[in-house]
Amino acid sequence: MNRIKEIFLKELRVEFRQKYTLGGIFLFSATVVFLIYKVFNTVTELEWSILLWIITMFSALNAIVKSFSQEKKGTYLYYYSLFDPIELIIGKLIYNTLFIFLLFAAILLFMSLFLGFPVKDTELFFGASFLGIFGLSTILTFISLISTSDQTGSTLMSVLSIPLILPIMLLLLKTTAVSLRLITDTSIDQDVLLLAAIDAIMLGTVIILFPSLWRS
């Protein structure tokens, strides 16, 4: 537990040491939201929910792509001798989840500033969003490790991860639509539960597979 905290704090320090990437990601999302505001001027609630998740998805992709490539290879050898791989991945996952959630909150802030905040069922909205973002960060973190390579860059990352995160995105869009009262669904709990189940399956798989991936 203590070492997971250490990894988490280390990630935080590395992130704040390179302020330009951090600022770049937030600026990217702000710019995109502003661009959309200027293009659409007013958006319907349906467009609002779709845009929110599309921006979040691509910002998260941009943010996590460097999750395993921002440090030198030698550093990883050092970590390898230092940490248990499971502790490392859990630390990374917690950090990445919080980071994407922060990113999501920033995008939400910008969007409510420019385009309004039509959410009616905030409890469902934030609950499902958190579950979805946890799933997103699990898949993206794992794929970012698979696609760490000098020659392919972020293309491989998007090719590999977008189909995998599609089911989560579809569920997120549905729960968001329900929380905006665009559609009514009495069994929305089932979808939230499904989101949690997908998260759990993905988390389990990552924890099982990560050690063998980490060795390389």
Add this chain to the structure above:
Amino acid sequence: MLKGWWWKFGGAFIFLYVLIGGMTIPLRPGITSVQPSNAKTGENILLDITGYNTHFDQAKNIRAWLKLDSTHAINALKTNAEGPNHLQMEFQIPETAPDGNEVYPLHLIIDNEIDGAFILPNAVFVSRSTDSLMFNPNEWTNGKMDKFHNYTGIQFPYRNILNETIRNTFFHVALWFAMFILLLYGVYYSIRYLRSGNFDNDRLASSYTIVAILYGSLGILTGSVWAKFTWNTFWTNDVKLNMTAIALLIYFAYLILRGIQYDQDKRARLAAIYNIFAFIALIPLVFVIPRLQDSLHPGNGGNPALGGEDLDNTLRMFFYPSIIALFLIGKWMAEILTRYERLKDQYFIKSK
């Protein structure tokens, strides 16, 4: 278990059996259409019935009923066969109608000694002309339905929308089953590669997955053609179709991952890990989400699943062998692919 060569010929032979049997066995007799399809209470109607694979002109004893429910039915007054697939019948719709509904459907049942008995549900819709009359069950009991003839022999069931395309069950549905078995094999060899580091397991895993992707693409294609004939569109917004599309995208990404020029060890390891991850991501996609939503496919949204009336014993005679045959042929293809990869690697190492 599957050693030697016999299972390869077994697969080819069973598939030949499925192809010949599945394509040549005729459908059971059925009713394609009834004109007119609506009537009023108390009316005397003349129905023009078009059959399919029927023998109306040869049959001597044609009987027909319009059925309201299991105890209430009316007899045909006159039948007149105008050809093997064409029949004219006269019915007297009773004055009284069951209470409650303004319009009620009647099911048409035809029975003769050659074709057996067959039914067209909701053949005629009757609207009531006077609502003052109380329902009189006696008017409805003159058609006693008994002594049905049974058709003997092997024929596929006749389904009104499916018609001849019911044969696609042997290919479309069986391809998905075979694809899943092959994917399981791929995952199995991926796990074995991660445990042993033996490249042969990696070649096997990739070959099985590639053949499974081929089967998945064929499954989409056959399904699309089937949908054109039954749902009148190549692609619908059906949940199963969309989830399968995502699943195929995941596996196409696997092909891209394999195509990247890593060193062999890294590529094999990444591909194995992605393959396991993708397969587990597939489980909610294919087995969970479609079950929570309505779908046009059987087994969803109140439609009956495998079994019931849609998959009867004559279809089973070809459906299960088809799965086995497609799996065996897929395994054969995967092994040829593995041997090709093995030779390629050997040649590559030698020429260096």
